[in-house]
Amino acid sequence: MPKVLIIDDELEMAQTCARLLRPLHLECLIETNGPDARERVKRESFDIILTDLKMPGCSGMEIVRAATAGTKRALVIVVTGFGSIDVAVEAIKSGAFDFLTKPFSAEQLRVCVEKALREIKLTNENEDLKAQLRAAYPIDGLTGRSPSIQAAFALIRKVAATDVSVLILGESGTGKELFARSIHTNSRRIAKPFVPIDCASLPENLLESELFGYEKGAFTGANQTRSGLIELAHGGTLFLDELGELGLGLQSKLLRVLQERTLRHLGGKEWLDVDIRVIAATNLDLEQAIKEKKFREDLYYRLNVVRLQLPPLRERIEDIPMLAREFLREANVRLGKDVGGIAEEALSLLVSYPWPGNIRQLKNAIERAVVLCETTELEAGDFAPDIQPRDAARGSGVYNFGREDPERDGRQEAVSGFGALNPVTVSPADLPSLEGSYREAKERWLNCFQEKYLKQLLEQSQGNISRAAQLARIDRRTIHRWLTGGPPK
Numbered sequence: 222m223p224k225v226l227i228i229d230d231e232l233e234m235a236q237t238c239a240r241l242l243r244p245l246h247l248e249c250l251i252e253t254n255g256p257d258a259r260e261r262v263k264r265e266s267f268d269i270i271l272t273d274l275k276m277p278g279c280s281g282m283e284i285v286r287a288a289t290a291g292t293k294r295a296l297v298i299v300v301t302g303f304g305s306i307d308v309a310v311e312a313i314k315s316g317a318f319d320f321l322t323k324p325f326s327a328e329q330l331r332v333c334v335e336k337a338l339r340e341i342k343l344t345n346e347n348e349d350l351k352a353q354l355r356a357a358y359p360i361d362g363l364t365g366r367s368p369s370i371q372a373a374f375a376l377i378r379k380v381a382a383t384d385v386s387v388l389i390l391g392e393s394g395t396g397k398e399l400f401a402r403s404i405h406t407n408s409r410r411i412a413k414p415f416v417p418i419d420c421a422s423l424p425e426n427l428l429e430s431e432l433f434g435y436e437k438g439a440f441t442g443a444n445q446t447r448s449g450l451i452e453l454a455h456g457g458t459l460f461l462d463e464l465g466e467l468g469l470g471l472q473s474k475l476l477r478v479l480q481e482r483t484l485r486h487l488g489g490k491e492w493l494d495v496d497i498r499v500i501a502a503t504n505l506d507l508e509q510a511i512k513e514k515k516f517r518e519d520l521y522y523r524l525n526v527v528r529l530q531l532p533p534l535r536e537r538i539e540d541i542p543m544l545a546r547e548f549l550r551e552a553n554v555r556l557g558k559d560v561g562g563i564a565e566e567a568l569s570l571l572v573s574y575p576w577p578g579n580i581r582q583l584k585n586a587i588e589r590a591v592v593l594c595e596t597t598e599l600e601a602g603d604f605a606p607d608i609q610p611r612d613a614a615r616g617s618g619v620y621n622f623g624r625e626d627p628e629r630d631g632r633q634e635a636v637s638g639f640g641a642l643n644p645v646t647v648s649p650a651d652l653p654s655l656e657g658s659y660r661e662a663k664e665r666w667l668n669c670f671q672e673k674y675l676k677q678l679l680e681q682s683q684g685n686i687s688r689a690a691q692l693a694r695i696d697r698r699t700i701h702r703w704l705t706g707g708p709p710k
């Protein structure tokens with residue numbers, strides 16, 4: 222049932238409006254004290270607010286601002302006295318939905334509220350459609366099929382709908398910023414800014430003025446008043462990258478903003494309301510930093526409401542072929558090239574290299590290879606010489622994918638002496654649920670089996686496709702297809 226707040230300092234007038242709206246089946250609440258109403262509007266959510274413009278202690282304009290600040294979306298109908306159209310127009314410009322001029326008839330009131338109800342219905346339908354689309358398609362720009370990355374996608378979908386703080390942990394290049402952006406774009410804050418700031422990029426005093434803004438004359442060189450990044454993120458998301466690098470002084474100031482939801486410019490007197498969601502990322506061990514008194518425990522608990530741990534690429538090698546293909550497609554578009562695929566030898570190399578720079582390094586390596594590629598497929602030779610398979614890098618020489626490999630082709634592979642695949646271990650917690658229809662449950666179990674089997678296969682064969690084929694007792698081309706497309710039937 223839509224929730225309506227009627228604000229009028231004349232109780233009788235408010236009650237009459239509530240009575241007139243009864244046939245529309247709304248939950249009508251009444252406030253007769255302007256300042257109380259303003260505070261209530263800031264705290265609570267309403268679908269429609271019908272407010273008088275002139276009230277003692279608080280104008281209707283203040284109600285309009287409170288009702289439309291940040292992510293609040295109440296539709297406000299202002300009620301004005303005869304001859305104050307200018308003020309009504311001003312209210313519309315400030316975000317009010319419509320206005321009624323006193324005296325108004327029961328019919329005029331109902332028509333106006335029904336119009337607002339239609340608008341709410343349309344907005345809700347739009348949101349529902351967007352939610353269906355989000356559920357149907359993978360998270361924008363994020364690629365990965367490994368169970369750990371699929372679990373991360375599922376977590377994003379859950380937290381995106383809320384306003385909770387998220388702490389993203391992971392090595393450099395694992396996608397922390399991309400995941401943070403994804404949480405933002407899948408949240409109701411999508412139309413408001415996503416503001417990233419690298420806490421390691423500036424000395425503490427500069428970072429403070431960047432974050433909090435300053436008044437003209439606050440310090441030497443402050444020639445004009447400037448808003449800070451926290452203020453710019455109002456209604457949206459602030460992404461604090463390299464959070465572990467934030468100094469203790471700024472940590473307490475940030476904590477204050479998160480607790481009080483207000484801030485003051487450097488050198489300023491006025492407190493400004495801010496409505497932000499914070500997502501933070503770090504590569505440091507914050508618990509250790511707390512023990513060493515370098516990081517505030519209270520700030521840590523505020524930001525670590527939901528924790529998202531992104532695994533390094535070397536621990537989810539089954540994602541490499543898919544990511545590589547995606548980056549190849551993007552590089553083709555960016556560079557105007559038409560490289561059709563990745564040769565088996567090159568794919569083996571990519572799967573077996575440990576990628577210390579994670580996805581960022583893989584993306585750059587593919588881009589470089591596309592630039593150098595002179596054939597229709599990326600070859601191992603198109604990659605920089607430092608991209609070496611794991612074991613070759615350690616000097617064991619196990620890696621072997623050369624065309625001269627005598628065991629590469631034919632049925633001989635199936636009987637060669639590479640032994641059997643080690644048992645695939647699955648902990649009970651990793652097993653998919655048995656809920657839903659037979660078909661759905663079967664598909665979940667099959668996907669789980671395929672991903673785990675492929676991971677084990679690639680790890681044991683160190684990315685050597687011929688060797689993987691022998692261990693799995695299937696054709697080499699089938700493995701190649703599996704890596705670049707779908708699993709074998």
Ligand SMILES: Nc1ncnc2c1ncn2[C@@H]1O[C@H](COP(=O)(O)OP(=O)(O)OP(=O)(O)O)[C@@H](O)[C@H]1O
Nearest residue numbers: 362363364365392393394395396397398399580581
């Ligand atoms: N799952 C993914 N799918 C596709 N591209 C990805 C994925 N994860 C990361 N990337 C790409 O990898 C690169 C690095 O990602 P990002 O900047 O988000 O990493 P990061 O962990 O924030 O790095 P740093 O800690 O160095 O700031 C970006 O170009 C990003 O687009």
